[in-house]
Structure formats: C-alpha cells, structure tokens
Amino acid sequence: xxxxxxxxxxxxxxxxxxxxxxxxxxxxxxxxxxxxxxxxxxxxxxxxxxxxxxxxxxxxxxxxxxxxxxxxxxxxxxxxxxxxxxxxxxxxxxxxxxxxxxxxxxxxxxxxxxxxxxxxxxxxxxxxxxxxxxxxxxxxxxxxxxxxxxxxxxxxxxxxxxxxxxxxxxxxxxxxx
Numbered sequence: 001x002x003x004x005x006x007x008x009x010x011x012x013x014x015x016x017x018x019x020x021x022x023x024x025x026x027x028x029x030x031x032x033x034x035x036x037x038x039x040x041x042x043x044x045x046x047x048x049x050x051x052x053x054x055x056x057x058x059x060x061x062x063x064x065x066x067x068x069x070x071x072x073x074x075x076x077x078x079x080x081x082x083x084x085x086x087x088x089x090x091x092x093x094x095x096x097x098x099x100x101x102x103x104x105x106x107x108x109x110x111x112x113x114x115x116x117x118x119x120x121x122x123x124x125x126x127x128x129x130x131x132x133x134x135x136x137x138x139x140x141x142x143x144x145x146x147x148x149x150x151x152x153x154x155x156x157x158x159x160x161x162x163x164x165x166x167x168x169x170x171x172x173x174x175x176x177x
Contacts, residue, residue, distance in 0.1 A: 030056040043067075112169050115162035127170045134163040 030039035037056035043063050045051040055063055070078040108116070108123055116123060119133045138159050139145065146152040
C-alpha cells in the first residue's frame, strides 16, 4: 500500500512555496517601434475610437503631451462633451463637501484656487496671508468707503465670498486634525 505524499499547502496561499506557481504570465509589449518595455498604458489611436495603443509609461507621457481631447469638435460639441463628463463625476464633486475628495494633489479645491486668484494670492498661501489680503482689499472697496459705487460693491461681494470659501476650507482642515 502506498503512502500519501505530504503537500506544502496548508490552506493559506501565503504559506505556499515561492516557486509553486511557475506558469508564465503574458506580457504585452509597448507599441512604440524599438521599445522593449511592458506596454500597460492604453492610449486612444484617434478621437472617438475604441482602438487603443499600448505604451510604456515613458512613451504614454510623450504621446499624451500633444493630445488634444477636443480636436475636431465645434465649441458647442466641446461644451456638451465637457458637461456630459462632469455630470458623470458628480458623486466625486459631492463627496468633496464631506472631505472625502479634493484636488489632485490634495491641497486645494477648484473653488479655493479661484478664491485665491480673486484675492491675488499664490496657491500655497497660508490663512494668515489670506486674512491680510482680504482686509487690505476689502477696505479699499467697502460700501461705507465708496457709497453708491456699484463696481466697488460687486468687487467687495467677490472678496467676501472668496474669504468665506477659504475660511470654511481652513476650518475643515483644522477639524480634520
């Protein structure tokens, strides 16, 4: 009677030996002529086409640097495409309210960037600089200083809204910790 052979498999995949899976995995190569890197970055061959090139990261960056997403579209078609695609990510925009999302680098949202632009500040300005810029600009166009001036009143309103956006963002950052 033959005896059963003992296995290295004890029920958990991480306990198996490193050489246990020796099957070759298929790798797609970069579609750029002469490149021998792994092509794992898909890129469209032409606008509105399902066909894709597969480039390595270096060639994908080179290809995308000259890509115009709205090439060949009229202004109305480009606006419609932008509207359609921004409506698709409305959940992401809504989640920003709860602090689950933000700008790409995680520092400022689009509204905060616009508010900083209105105040004439750089994107990396701290809140003390925001307060100082708001006070100096608001004093110059305050309705009490320039009564009856509609342009000054509108500028004061823009400054006030910008300050409120940045103040709320600063409070959220402090609350997070």
